[in-house]
Amino acid sequence: MLALEDFALAGRVGPVSGEFRAGRLTLLIGPNGSGKSSLLAGAAGLAEGEGRVRLAGRDLDAFDLFELSRHRAMLTQQVPLPQGLRGYELLALAAEPVGGVSEALCRAIAALAPELGLEPLYDRPLAALSGGEQQRLLIAKTVLQLDPKVNPDGALLLLDEPLAGLDWRHQLATLGLLRRCADRGLAVVASIHDINLACQFGDDIWCLHRGRLAARGGPEVVTPELIAEVFGVRVRLLEQDGARLLLPDTEAGC
Structure with a gap:
């Protein structure tokens, strides 16, 4: 699905080679500053480095931004929230790459709501929400962008520390959601700090250390x-x- 060939960002990560495969949940672990965020940024086409990055056999730099947004979605660690929006308005932004709000998007939002506890957040201003509540909305927005009923072109879901700020219940709910996204055929990649949760939920584990891959494989490599x-x-x-x-x-x- 997404292939990295000697990808490197000077002083941050690499060279790294490997593949994030469709239908697999790949979890990145490693200490702070080990290169996880840089690797995800490169995989998303948000950081231009050395080497080659290909999505479905096509060089990532051959996609324009609009086209890329239909094929991959990325949740970064620090997302500037639009001022004055309410929860449901943030979720509606997921429809921008796929032609606007539709009945299919509304159904997809309704399906996610119980799992992530979204309904109480719909009509509240984003500024009035806690960090964990904002994070749940951002996770939902990112997943909705590639929901197959909304966007049939979705292929790659990338999340940088999606569990940050979440309580235990919503950490488990989020990982279960990512598991189901992979089961639907997406290549799903996320960085997390809880090593035991990584081993419990991940199909593949990539462990980074000082910008390099220290280990890669199933949970048994940890x-x-x-x-x-x-x-x-x-x-x-x-x-x-x-x-x-x-x-x-x-x-x-x-």
Whole structure:
């Protein structure tokens, strides 16, 4: 779906090569400053670097911005919110790349509302919402942009730390939503800091360290040795009923 060939942004990330595949949820982990945001920006066509980035076999720089917005959606860490809008008006902006508000968009919004707890936010000014409430609306807006009933051209969903500011319930709801987006055929890529949640929900894990890929593969690539090398933290690995859990080894220290 999206292929990176020796992609690099000077002093930030790379060179990195790999593929984000359709139908897969890829989760990026790594310390602060490891290059996750830069990699996502390059994959979204928001940062021009060295190497090659191709979406569905086509060079990313061959898309104009309008065309690109029909094929991929990106949630960045810091989104400037339009002044004076209410919650439902922010969600309506998801329709801009696909011809405006439609009955299909309204149905898609209604389907998302219970999961992300959106209904109480519809008529409230964005400035009156908490950070977590704003984040839930932004996640919904990003997902709606590629909803197959609204936009049949959607292919790639990118989210930079979508769980930031969310309580536990809405973190799990968001990851479940991303899982279903991948099951519908999108290539879904997100950076998160909770390593255990990454291992629980991710099909593929990319671990970045100092701008390079330290590990890539299924959740099994996340080992105590990797965590010690990349994060400088000693952990213990617990396994029960097929689930893996990494816990800080408080007795050993860092």
